[in-house]
Amino acid sequence: MIALRRIGDEFLKRREASILLVAIALMAYFQATTGIFFTESNIVNVSQYVAATAIIAAGQVLLLVSGEIDLSVGNVYTLAPFLMHYAVDFWGVPVIPSILLALVLSALIGLVNGFITVVLRVPSFVTTLGMLFLISGITLITSNAYPVPIPTAADAFAPWLGAAPWAEIIWALLIIAVLHAVLTSTRWGLHTIAVGGNLLGASEAGIRVGRIKIGNFMICSALGGFAGIIEAFRIDSIDPTAGGTGIMFAAVASAVIGGTALAGGSGTIIGALLGAVVLGVLRDGFNLIGVDAYTFDLIIGAAILLAMISNVHLARLRRAGRT
Amino acid sequence: MGDIDPRVEEAVETFGLPAVARRRLLTGGGLFSAGLAASALLAACGPDQQSNSGGEGVGDFPKTPKWKFVFVNHVTSNPFFVPTQYGAADACALLGCEFQWTGSKTSIAGEMVNATNAAVSAKADGIALCVVDVNAFAKPVDNALDAGIPVVSYNADGAPGKPGTNRLAYIGQDLFTSGVRLGERIAELVESGEVVGFIATPGQLNIQPRIDGAKQAIEQSGKSITFNQIASGAELPQELSTIDAYSQGHPDLKGMFAVDAGSTEGVAKVMAKYKLKDKGVASGGFDLVPGTLEGIKNGHLDFTIDQQPYLQGFLPVLSLYLYKLSGGLVSPAETNTGLLFVTKDNVDPYLTTKTRFEGSDTKQQLVERSGAIGHG
Numbered sequence: 001m002i003a004l005r006r007i008g009d010e011f012l013k014r015r016e017a018s019i020l021l022v023a024i025a026l027m028a029y030f031q032a033t034t035g036i037f038f039t040e041s042n043i044v045n046v047s048q049y050v051a052a053t054a055i056i057a058a059g060q061v062l063l064l065v066s067g068e069i070d071l072s073v074g075n076v077y078t079l080a081p082f083l084m085h086y087a088v089d090f091w092g093v094p095v096i097p098s099i100l101l102a103l104v105l106s107a108l109i110g111l112v113n114g115f116i117t118v119v120l121r122v123p124s125f126v127t128t129l130g131m132l133f134l135i136s137g138i139t140l141i142t143s144n145a146y147p148v149p150i151p152t153a154a155d156a157f158a159p160w161l162g163a164a165p166w167a168e169i170i171w172a173l174l175i176i177a178v179l180h181a182v183l184t185s186t187r188w189g190l191h192t193i194a195v196g197g198n199l200l201g202a203s204e205a206g207i208r209v210g211r212i213k214i215g216n217f218m219i220c221s222a223l224g225g226f227a228g229i230i231e232a233f234r235i236d237s238i239d240p241t242a243g244g245t246g247i248m249f250a251a252v253a254s255a256v257i258g259g260t261a262l263a264g265g266s267g268t269i270i271g272a273l274l275g276a277v278v279l280g281v282l283r284d285g286f287n288l289i290g291v292d293a294y295t296f297d298l299i300i301g302a303a304i305l306l307a308m309i310s311n312v313h314l315a316r317l318r319r320a321g322r323t
Numbered sequence: 324m325g326d327i328d329p330r331v332e333e334a335v336e337t338f339g340l341p342a343v344a345r346r347r348l349l350t351g352g353g354l355f356s357a358g359l360a361a362s363a364l365l366a367a368c369g370p371d372q373q374s375n376s377g378g379e380g381v382g383d384f385p386k387t388p389k390w391k392f393v394f395v396n397h398v399t400s401n402p403f404f405v406p407t408q409y410g411a412a413d414a415c416a417l418l419g420c421e422f423q424w425t426g427s428k429t430s431i432a433g434e435m436v437n438a439t440n441a442a443v444s445a446k447a448d449g450i451a452l453c454v455v456d457v458n459a460f461a462k463p464v465d466n467a468l469d470a471g472i473p474v475v476s477y478n479a480d481g482a483p484g485k486p487g488t489n490r491l492a493y494i495g496q497d498l499f500t501s502g503v504r505l506g507e508r509i510a511e512l513v514e515s516g517e518v519v520g521f522i523a524t525p526g527q528l529n530i531q532p533r534i535d536g537a538k539q540a541i542e543q544s545g546k547s548i549t550f551n552q553i554a555s556g557a558e559l560p561q562e563l564s565t566i567d568a569y570s571q572g573h574p575d576l577k578g579m580f581a582v583d584a585g586s587t588e589g590v591a592k593v594m595a596k597y598k599l600k601d602k603g604v605a606s607g608g609f610d611l612v613p614g615t616l617e618g619i620k621n622g623h624l625d626f627t628i629d630q631q632p633y634l635q636g637f638l639p640v641l642s643l644y645l646y647k648l649s650g651g652l653v654s655p656a657e658t659n660t661g662l663l664f665v666t667k668d669n670v671d672p673y674l675t676t677k678t679r680f681e682g683s684d685t686k687q688q689l690v691e692r693s694g695a696i697g698h699g
Contacts, residue, residue: 034445042444049437145554146526147432149458231433237458240526241430241557287441290391290423293399 019258019274023281030285037288044165048234049280050273051168052077052227056251057258057272058179059220064255065183066216067196067264068124070113072131073224074248076106078240079139080225081232086142088151095154099161099229106225107218109135114214124217132245139240147239150232162230171230172273175223180269192216196264253304254279279304381419384648389420390448392643394636395438396426397455397479397529403584403610403632405682407478410636411451413679413687418644420448429557430527432459439463443470449643451494453479455528457487464488473646475655477635479529483536487528491646492655494638496630498529501662502536502582505607505628508664509537509578510544512605512625516577518548521555521566521586533582533609548577555586562589570597576604584610587627591618599623611665611673611681619670629663633680669697 031037056073063070080102087098113131117124150158162168183189194202195209203209227247232238256262257278258271282303286296379386394411396404411422423442427434435452436459442450443466450467454460454476465488467474474490481487483499509518518541522534534552541550553569555562566589570576579594581587587608593599594606600623607626608615618624642655665673672692677684 036444036446039444042441045437045440045444048440052433140554144525147456147458235433235436235456235459236462237432237456239432239456239459241524242433243431244429246429246431246434283437284441284444287423287425287438288445290393290421290445292424293396293426293428294424296425 016259016268016271016274019271019278023274023277026278026281026285030281030288034285034288037285042284042288046277046280046284047166047169049283050276051172052231053247053250053254053279054172054273054276055175055223055227056220056247057254057276058176058269059216059223060251061255061258061260061267061269061272062179062183062192062216063124063220064252064260064262065196065264065267066192066213067199068117068213068217069128069252069262070110070217070220070224071125071128071245071248072109072113072135073128073220073251074243074245075132075135075139076109076221076224077228077231077243077247079135080106080228081238082139082143082148082240083225084154084229084232085148085151085238088153089148095151095157102229103222103225107222110218110221111214113221114210114217117217118210118213136244143238143240145240147237147241150236150238154233158233158236162233163236168230168234171226175226176269176273179219183267183269188212188215193265197266250279251276257304257308381417384418387419387648388448390644390647392420392422392449392451392640393438393442393445393447394422394424394426394477394639395435395442395450395452396424397430397435397453397527398428399424399426400428401584402612402682404478404636406633406680407636409679409682409685410633410638411640412636414637414640414644418640420640420644422640423447426453430455430524432456436460436463439467443467443472446470447472448647449639450474451477451639451643452488452490453477453529454481454487454490455479457481457485457528460488464490473643473651473655475639475642477639478632479527481528483532492642492657494642494655494658495635495660496662497659498532499536501609501628501630502533502538503540504536504662504664505533505580505582505609506537506540507544508607508626509550509580509605510541510546510548512607513546513548513578515547516549517551517573517575518578518580518605519551519553519569519573519576521553521562521569521579521581521583521590523555523562523583523586524557525552525554530583537580537582555581555589557585559585559588562586563592566590566593567596570599578605580606581608583608584612584615587624588612588614588618591615591624594618594623595621613683616665616670616673619665619667620674622667626664626666629661629665631660631663632682634658634660 027037036042060070083102083105084098087093087101088095113128116122116127160167191207191212194207195212199209228243254275255272258268258275260267260271282300286299291299408424415422425438439450439452440463450472452460452474464474468489476490476493478495480493520534520537522530525531538550541548555565562585570593579590581590587610590606590608591614595618606624609628611627611629615624615627619627638658645653646655673681676690678690679685
């Protein structure tokens with residue numbers, strides 16, 4: 001009994017534990033009510049609801065931890081597959097270099113965000129709000145707001161890049177694993193936490209705060225571009241109405257549900273993944289049960305609040321247990 | 324569960340409860356189990372069970388399960404589709420089935436693909452889908468058909484000549500043809516000069532074919548009309564500002580037209596604001612939102628085209644139901660929900676009656692009409 005309790009305590013000490021419990025409870029609920037949640041085809045659906053949001057959320061965690069936010073990442077998500085399309089179909093660049101080019105350009109957008117925020121001292125909320133509209137305009141003008149198919153030259157790569165059932169979630173898990181390692185066990189991660197936790201202290205300790213922030217802007221933006229590209233491959237269409245603020249807010253919500261503080265200084269990549277899983281399970285589960293679109297938003301809003309409230313209170317229990 | 328009377332088990336089956344609830348009920352774990360079991364038994368002994376020949380379902384149909392059809396829409400909260408939902412609801416009430424209204428609020432194909440895939444996983448009995456992207460829905464629709472789920476498209480059906488999916492049939496307006504008719508009407512109203520066509524979201528396949536059709540018809544008319552396509556945006560306030568600004572920047576405009584509900588309403592408002600009718604500007608568009616109907620009544624708009632959104636909900640349910648009922652023998656048929664020009668002459672009933680058929684009222688009612696039916 002005591003051993004069991006110790007295991008329980010150890011579990012609760014992990015910051016991600018409470019949100020994991022919420023995710024498991026939701027899955028159990030949907031399995032009990034529909035009986036088909038844990039079928040292979042449905043797990044693939046859930047993974048596709050989760051993957052792109054989780055990838056962007058991971059980038060958003062790095063930024064939030066270092067005390068910034070990127071509102072424009074959803075629009076980079078929309079633009080990146082178009083950049084790939086322009087490179088392949090208009091400029092005759094081979095597919096893989098085209099994708100790399102799209103990712104480099106996405107990272108450059110992050111660099112501009114970082115430069116305006118750090119050097120020109122505009123708060124990132126405002127910087128990236130401006131960038132959001134700017135990128136959206138570029139996408140609409142260059143594409144004539146017209147959806148295009150994935151370039152035929154890219155057909156051979158499509159299964160690897162999101163068209164195969166499990167491809168997206170495998171990419172997402174790889175990215176999550178790498179960024180989790182970066183945040184928890186590298187100097188970059190340590191400095192990121194230090195910059196967000198105590199900016200002045202960090203810079204006095206000799207951390208090059210500007211470089212850390214700009215780097216995280218670039219990582220977040222590049223991840224947004226990558227998520228947009230693999231989603232385009234999955235739905236087999238490059239769509240000017242894809243992404244935007246919807247997926248950006250879903251990513252921020254995932255990060256926050258997963259326990260990342262909006263004020264900076266603390267957060268976990270795994271938590272963001274679990275946050276995205278909770279949102280994905282809710283969306284998929286509501287469609288399985290057959291909740292109407294109008295009720296959908298109401299319930300998902302309430303569910304986010306409930307998940308957060310239980311998360312916060314479990315966190316308090318956790319702290320009480322520790323002291 | 325060995326000691327449960329098979330008759331009780333059979334009766335409880337009729338509730339259609341999820342597995343867990345049923346188990347709990349049968350083992351007496353639930354609070355209401357005794358009462359529920361009793362009422363199930365009563366139901367089992369009721370008149371429904373007395374004959375096993377046909378005609379136990381609705382009308383003269385045999386008894387069917389409560390089939391569930393999923394409508395995947397691209398703008399779930401758009402007022403245009405309110406009558407569509409009433410149509411689906413009425414057909415479901417008639418046939419003893421149910422429907423789910425889902426998809427995307429903002430035309431995001433990925434969200435619609437997810438909703439379609441979820442409907443396949445949930446083993447829906449049928450899917451009605453707006454094919455607003457010519458590539459994205461091919462695979463999800465094939466998956467549904469492979470899983471034995473009938474699929475029809477409604478309201479939008481890929482690009483002209485390229486439906487984009489293997490759906491069984493399309494139920495909705497023939498969009499390209501409606502555009503051609505719009506173009507022909509424009510060529511009747513305008514002799515020459517500059518004409519603008521507003522489109523909320525270019526490329527969206529529920530509206531782009533219309534503007535393409537209009538362009539083609541104007542070219543074929545041989546008149547020297549320059550037709551400009553202008554994107555007005557997805558939200559009404561934005562559309563209104565775009566149209567207002569355009570009309571101010573183009574004083575020589577001879578006609579203002581639109582191919583979606585929001586832009587048409589915007590055209591009506593701008594026509595009224597600057598009294599452009601007095602300057603001889605022709606105008607028209609699509610759909611029947613209140614602002615558009617007002618514009619027609621007051622003479623600011625020459626016409627609007629009705630595509631019968633109520634039928635776009637009612638008929639898919641009917642088609643999918645018959646497909647299920649007949650074991651696939653009655654396959655959904657291509658259905659053109661029509662192309663009705665609404666002008667000052669026939670706009671009155673739209674304005675004076677509030678009905679479910681136009682989405683302006685929720686209550687069921689019999690709408691009386693009298694007098695001759697207008698014809699050409």
